[in-house]
Amino acid sequence: xxxxxxxxxxxxxxxxxxxxxxxxxxxxxxxxxxxxxxxxxxxxxxxxxxxxxxxxxxxxxxxxxxxxxxxxxxxxxxxxxxxxxxxxxxxxxxxxxxxxxxxxxxxxxxxxxxxxxxxxxxxxxxxxxxxxxxxxxxxxxxxxxxxxxxxxxxxxxxxxxxxxxxxxxxxxxxxxxxxxxxxxxxxxxxxxxx
Amino acid sequence: xxxxxxxxxxxxxxxxxxxxxxxxxxxxxxxxxxxxxxxxxxxxxxxxxxxxxxxxxxxxxxxxxxxxxxxxxxxxxxxxxxxxxxxxxxxxxxxxxxxxxxxxxxxxxxxxxxxxxxxxxxxxxxxxxxxxxxxxxxxxxxxxxxxxxxxxxxxxxxxxxxxxxxxxxxxxxxxxxxxxxxxxxxxxxxxxxxxxxxxxxxxxxxxxxxxxx
Numbered sequence: 001x002x003x004x005x006x007x008x009x010x011x012x013x014x015x016x017x018x019x020x021x022x023x024x025x026x027x028x029x030x031x032x033x034x035x036x037x038x039x040x041x042x043x044x045x046x047x048x049x050x051x052x053x054x055x056x057x058x059x060x061x062x063x064x065x066x067x068x069x070x071x072x073x074x075x076x077x078x079x080x081x082x083x084x085x086x087x088x089x090x091x092x093x094x095x096x097x098x099x100x101x102x103x104x105x106x107x108x109x110x111x112x113x114x115x116x117x118x119x120x121x122x123x124x125x126x127x128x129x130x131x132x133x134x135x136x137x138x139x140x141x142x143x144x145x146x147x148x149x150x151x152x153x154x155x156x157x158x159x160x161x162x163x164x165x166x167x168x169x170x171x172x173x174x175x176x177x178x179x180x181x182x183x184x185x186x187x188x189x190x191x192x193x194x
Numbered sequence: 195x196x197x198x199x200x201x202x203x204x205x206x207x208x209x210x211x212x213x214x215x216x217x218x219x220x221x222x223x224x225x226x227x228x229x230x231x232x233x234x235x236x237x238x239x240x241x242x243x244x245x246x247x248x249x250x251x252x253x254x255x256x257x258x259x260x261x262x263x264x265x266x267x268x269x270x271x272x273x274x275x276x277x278x279x280x281x282x283x284x285x286x287x288x289x290x291x292x293x294x295x296x297x298x299x300x301x302x303x304x305x306x307x308x309x310x311x312x313x314x315x316x317x318x319x320x321x322x323x324x325x326x327x328x329x330x331x332x333x334x335x336x337x338x339x340x341x342x343x344x345x346x347x348x349x350x351x352x353x354x355x356x357x358x359x360x361x362x363x364x365x366x367x368x369x370x371x372x373x374x375x376x377x378x379x380x381x382x383x384x385x386x387x388x389x390x391x392x393x394x395x396x397x398x399x400x401x402x403x404x405x406x407x
Binding site for chain 1: 407
């Protein structure tokens with residue numbers, strides 16, 4: 001599903017990513033680790049289609065509708081409610097039975113009661129859960145998750161463990177984390193960036 | 195409704211909802227244009243004539259639009275929402291068109307107050323002047339939404355936006371003032387139509403390249 005051949009990315013004069021190569025088939029999980037500044041986020045942005053490599057070739061055989069991306073930022077409007085944010089994305093992704101899916105997603109991540117509150121009133125953990133709802137809403141075949149456990153409390157992190165375990169069996173995942181032990185059991189490939 | 199039109203409508207509606215909720219753009223634009231007209235009222239010499247007043251009207255409208263454009267992409271910049279919109283499988287030009295329509299709604303909302311105020315305190319506004327304003331609005335919002343998106347990506351956006359936008363707005367000012375005071379009003383209105391058509395198509399086509407790295 002993903003083939004990277006000596007992929008490099010430069011912003012201005014600074015190289016954010018140097019010569020990364022790997023091949024990831026459908027249904028595999030790539031665990032990306034490395035210290036701050038090693039290029040994890042850059043690699044995930046390239047895979048998600050938010051940026052293009054400066055050098056090398058990166059082939060991702062999934063269209064935009066098949067990619068779910070969770071970044072450092074939640075990618076949701078602070079002055080819309082959680083429900084309004086998901087409804088907007090649901091429309092843009094043309095999700096069938098949108099309202100039902102949004103309701104189920106909010107329920108699953110414990111945000112149903114806060115669905116009509118503005119995101120600006122959410123705690124950091126709630127925003128991260130809403131960001132996960134957004135990334136998973138359209139049932140993507142390829143999930144690209146950048147530090148998904150950030151700000152989650154134990155209960156939400158455990159829920160995400162369960163979700164990732166279920167996804168690992170049926171979807172392709174690329175996950176970067178500083179806490180690799182959480183998903184190491186599911187990883188089929190590991191990429192340590194220096 | 196086509197899928198493209200539905201995407202544009204959803205995105206524009208979201209901007210209107212955000213403005214209704216936060217009231218950060220429209221009141222600022224209204225205050226600015228009224229304050230500018232008040233200053234012009236006292237700055238304009240009594241015998242300056244209507245032509246000078248029409249010129250000042252365009253200065254007020256363009257800088258009011260600039261104020262609105264400066265805020266246009268702020269909600270998308272916070273929380274990197276633009277990344278989320280760019281990732282969605284809709285045509286990326288729908289993001290630009292939704293923003294253009296929302297900005298147009300704000301500008302027209304401001305002009306509903308500003309133009310009658312101008313007519314009362316400065317000079318009457320003939321139909322051709324209103325036609326010029328309507329056509330210029332389209333160009334201002336189409337080009338402005340694109341350059342505001344370009345500026346929003348940088349750290350010096352407050353500097354970049356006027357530098358990019360004002361030179362592009364000069365033909366609109368020339369066309370608008372010409373449509374108001376020149377005996378060749380039809381030619382100036384046609385010029386504005388052509389500007390709107392050409393620059394709207396260019397902005398529509400260029401937006402995808404502006405928002406991707």
